[in-house]
Amino acid sequence: MATQQLACNNADCNFASDGKCVEGFEIEECPHAGLSLEDIPEAEESATAVEPPEPTIALASGEALARDNASNLQRRNVSRSIGLIGPNDSGKTSLIAGVYDLLQDGPLSGAAFAGSSTLIGFEKVCHLARAVSRRAIPHTERTSRGADATFFHLDMHQEGLGFTSLFISDRSGEDYLAVTDQISQADQFFEIRRADCITLLVNGAQLANPKLRHEVKAATPQIVDALVEARAIRGGCRLAVVLTKKDSVVISQHPDRVQKDFDEMVESIIKTHATHLGEVKSFVVAASPKDCEQVSRGEGVADLLLYWLRPNIPVVAGGDGAPAIFERMIDLLTDTGTEK
Amino acid sequence: MSGDIHISIVGLPSSGKTTFLAALWHMVREVGAGTALSFDRLSQGNYEHLNALAKRWRSGTIQQRTQVSGAKAVTMRLKDDDGQKVEVSFPDLPGEDFSRMWERRELDKGMLETLTAPSLVLMINGDTIKMPAWLVDWTTLQRKLGIVPPEKEPIEWSADLAPTQVRIVDLLQMLMSGELNIGGRRLALLISAWDKVEGEGQTPAEILENKLPFLSQYLRSGRDPWTWQVWGLSSQGGVYEDPEKDESFAETDRLRDLERPSDRIKVVDGDTVISDITKPLKWLID
Numbered sequence: 065m066a067t068q069q070l071a072c073n074n075a076d077c078n079f080a081s082d083g084k085c086v087e088g089f090e091i092e093e094c095p096h097a098g099l100s101l102e103d104i105p106e107a108e109e110s111a112t113a114v115e116p117p118e119p120t121i122a123l124a125s126g127e128a129l130a131r132d133n134a135s136n137l138q139r140r141n142v143s144r145s146i147g148l149i150g151p152n153d154s155g156k157t158s159l160i161a162g163v164y165d166l167l168q169d170g171p172l173s174g175a176a177f178a179g180s181s182t183l184i185g186f187e188k189v190c191h192l193a194r195a196v197s198r199r200a201i202p203h204t205e206r207t208s209r210g211a212d213a214t215f216f217h218l219d220m221h222q223e224g225l226g227f228t229s230l231f232i233s234d235r236s237g238e239d240y241l242a243v244t245d246q247i248s249q250a251d252q253f254f255e256i257r258r259a260d261c262i263t264l265l266v267n268g269a270q271l272a273n274p275k276l277r278h279e280v281k282a283a284t285p286q287i288v289d290a291l292v293e294a295r296a297i298r299g300g301c302r303l304a305v306v307l308t309k310k311d312s313v314v315i316s317q318h319p320d321r322v323q324k325d326f327d328e329m330v331e332s333i334i335k336t337h338a339t340h341l342g343e344v345k346s347f348v349v350a351a352s353p354k355d356c357e358q359v360s361r362g363e364g365v366a367d368l369l370l371y372w373l374r375p376n377i378p379v380v381a382g383g384d385g386a387p388a389i390f391e392r393m394i395d396l397l398t399d400t401g402t403e404k
Numbered sequence: 405m406s407g408d409i410h411i412s413i414v415g416l417p418s419s420g421k422t423t424f425l426a427a428l429w430h431m432v433r434e435v436g437a438g439t440a441l442s443f444d445r446l447s448q449g450n451y452e453h454l455n456a457l458a459k460r461w462r463s464g465t466i467q468q469r470t471q472v473s474g475a476k477a478v479t480m481r482l483k484d485d486d487g488q489k490v491e492v493s494f495p496d497l498p499g500e501d502f503s504r505m506w507e508r509r510e511l512d513k514g515m516l517e518t519l520t521a522p523s524l525v526l527m528i529n530g531d532t533i534k535m536p537a538w539l540v541d542w543t544t545l546q547r548k549l550g551i552v553p554p555e556k557e558p559i560e561w562s563a564d565l566a567p568t569q570v571r572i573v574d575l576l577q578m579l580m581s582g583e584l585n586i587g588g589r590r591l592a593l594l595i596s597a598w599d600k601v602e603g604e605g606q607t608p609a610e611i612l613e614n615k616l617p618f619l620s621q622y623l624r625s626g627r628d629p630w631t632w633q634v635w636g637l638s639s640q641g642g643v644y645e646d647p648e649k650d651e652s653f654a655e656t657d658r659l660r661d662l663e664r665p666s667d668r669i670k671v672v673d674g675d676t677v678i679s680d681i682t683k684p685l686k687w688l689i690d
Contacts, residue, residue: 168536
């Protein structure tokens with residue numbers, strides 16, 4: 065076998081000149097040897113030239129907004145920033161999804177959908193409660209612990225009142241619970257410091273559970289205590305206290321007791337923080353019920369939405385003749401610096 | 405009314421854009437059609453594409469889906485009753501391109517001209533509106549009816565699962581932002597396949613309100629400067645046949661039996677039904 069006449073189609077192999085296979089094969093075994101370069105057919109030119117991909121323009125992601133993006137959008141309209149707080153599994157994401165899903169059917173108590181830059185984000189959080197997910201029961205993904213708060217955006221229109229942009233914050237419940245262990249954790253809650261309305265969620269299913277009831281009654285107000293103590297909640301800020309998962313409450317053994325516990329919790333918060341907070345109002349909702357026999361889907365959500373949309377009452381300074389304090393939330397939200 | 409007017413036809417896949425163009429091209433050239441806009445004259449363009457569409461439309465066969473990306477521009481020189489002339493160009497943007505904007509959050513630069521037209525025809529297939537449905541409503545209903553649903557593998561989220569009205573709202577928002585934002589625009593919203601929808605006894609505005617309430621709220625709120633109107637449209641008047649499936653329908657034969665092919669067309673404005681398919685276009689360019 066005249067090995068010198070053979071070539072190799074491996075470009076790194078010098079078999080033709082030094083007789084050694086670069087991959088260490090015996091010549092009879094080498095899968096690349098045996099062809100001279102001339103034997104290799106030239107690649108035929110493609111009949112149609114491959115066109116380079118068309119340049120593209122990136123469009124907005126539609127996901128929930130990071131802090132800076134929310135700040136930019138807040139400049140467009142009158143806006144309300146809603147700080148949703150509550151322990152994990154209290155129903156924060158379900159409430160966000162519930163508001164959006166109810167708007168799919170039409171206006172809520174005269175408040176109509178006018179636009180949103182976070183439709184992809186809304187669609188994602190709604191998916192597990194939709195029939196298209198093919199799940200057996202509605203479910204909501206838990207927000208990741210330790211991640212920065214993000215904002216869901218809704219532009220709403222009310223006859224006679226015009227447009228209001230809502231920015232609803234979303235952060236892990238575990239992060240809010242952690243503030244009761246270490247108050248300095250509150251420093252990271254920029255969404256709370258900037259909120260026009262804090263919305264504290266109380267898990268109705270847990271309050272109806274004898275084993276968890278007392279823990280909920282103890283831990284939930286402690287979150288407010290810690291946030292006020294840390295000055296994370298602005299003076300005069302409105303507070304909505306929301307009993308969630310009404311469907312679980314009404315089928316529990318003690319629905320009246322749950323309501324009583326909840327009312328006492330609200331009273332206790334008012335009593336403790338009346339001088340610091342603005343108006344405190346309570347709501348009961350079934351944003352994403354697992355059953356519609358006793359409650360309707362989204363029950364109570366429209367009232368809460370209207371409360372969120374209400375204008376802020378300027379915080380009037382003491383009777384020293386000083387002007388009323390009327391802070392624009394946008395100024396606070398864009399201030400990334402060193403709040404005390 | 406004079407000069408060049410650019411009207412873009414947009415819509416999700418299978419919303420009836422090509423059939424609309426086919427019916428329009430036939431009707432403006434049909435003798436005695438008496439439309440608000442009528443054919444003026446041929447210019448130096450290539451009419452092969454339009455003629456092929458109109459030929460298939462007249463014969464009662466469905467349009468072939470050959471084009472899946474890139475706008476195919478067609479131009480018609482039309483005139484109104486007063487003899488005012490206008491050249492109307494219709495970049496027929498494939499629904500797949502429009503759909504990709506929602507799903508992939510990007511658009512080809514080549515689509516910029518099409519999507520910045522001052523007047524838009526937005527087509528929504530009234531027969532295939534995907535409405536949101538909630539698990540809890542389904543399970544409650546199934547329990548009441550004593551139905552045990554079969555276990556199915558859960559489906560992960562993907563953008564194409566979104567309800568029709570959400571996709572349309574976001575696409576309209578995109579057309580009012582960034583490089584696509586040219587300020588106020590006119591929007592003719594055509595709810596197509598009206599022959600399938602009319603049995604519900606609702607006007608086009610009621611269909612918008614009841615089947616697309618999210619879109620209805622967005623448009624009525626006026627946050628984005630759309631000047632819009634909604635019509636119902638049946639470009640075919642009924643079912644057409646697919647020659648590849650060797651279909652033959654009595655309903656299609658009845659359509660063929662009509663004296664004028666344009667009698668198949670239904671344009672619904674409130675309670676009024678006409679066959680003048682140019683009416684929405686006249687409104688767009690007035």
